Amino acid sequence: MTGELVVVLAGGLSHEREVSLRSGRRAAQSLRDVGLEVLELDVSSSLLEKLEELGKPVVVPLLHGGAGEDGAIRQALELIDVPYVGSTSTSARVAFDKAIATPRVAGGGWATPTQVALPDDMFRELGAPTLVKALARHLGFPMMVKPARSGSALGCAKVERIEDLPAAMVQAYAYGGVAVVERFITxxxxxxxxxxxxxxxxxxxxxxxRPDSGVYDYAARYTAGATRFLAPAELDDEVAERCAQLAIGAHQILGLRDLSRTDMIVDADGTPMFLEANVAPGQTETSTMPLSMEAAGMDLGHVLAELILLARQRGAEA
Ligand SMILES: Nc1ncnc2c1ncn2[C@@H]1O[C@H](COP(=O)(O)OP(=O)(O)O)[C@@H](O)[C@H]1O
Ligand SMILES: [Mg+2]
Structure with a gap:
């Protein structure tokens, strides 16, 4: 497949731009290492025109957050018939929204934290104090507040006391109109x-x-050395198998394609609880997917090259 150009799409304008650029750089290098010709492109007003000029090469979308994972950019690629690696716009849209994806995975019989989704206008109009009290009764403390549509733990907060809940909600609303509040899983x-x-x-x-600080927040994710990763995880075989089944189950129930990464917490009973599924898993030096591949003896470049081949076939069939 040498000779055929591949475009790695990274950057974008989300809060996760820097992470995406690092993912893109690493993925592009891994593809060059297996002999592919790679062009790294960012999102701009000339992107679609450029892809058409280049003869509609296969795109590897590594945009995180916002338009990168919510299906928007994939929709645009579909509109101009550019084949790409990964989930369709429709399933990306579902997976990206925690207020939709979590109930759907729960509906498939998988364990998820109890979740309540609250739009900001409702929070304001129905009176925050009453809602806060009802949430406390329904979920108990600690709880986890997250923007429904965001990533990299931005806007997420663990809330231990009722008086801290309103501020956590407001912080989550800074990233979008809907927040989800979940029972905290230890x-x-x-x-x-x-x-x-x-x-x-x-x-x-x-x-x-294993974040040193105890919380897997933005700093713990992208500061080298701030988090210890064990690949493979130190889990009993049976628990590891349950985690694998949940990841495959989430991938299927959300209709994902080619690659995904499911985040979960194994509770005290050894049950993995679904947190979210990602359609554009990070590929930085401190991202979990490359570590997992390394543990499996797989090479990122080879895997991506296979997925690129599949995407090209889909493009040819369409
Ligand atoms: N219900 C929960 N209980 C405990 N910790 C949680 C819960 N939900 C999220 N977290 C923590 O917050 C982090 C970010 O949450 P996640 O759902 O993966 O969103 P994203 O990565 O898209 O920001 C997780 O990596 C985890 O450490
Ligand atoms: Mg996550």
């Missing part, structure tokens, strides 16, 4: 990538996440 946090190179989704080794 346990072992793991991330499980899923790859499907054509013969069905396969879970890669779970990666255990």
């Amino acid at each position: 346990g072992i946090e793991v991330a499980v990538p899923v790859i499907d190179t054509g013969s069905g989704p396969v879970a890669l080794p779970a990666v255990e996440i």
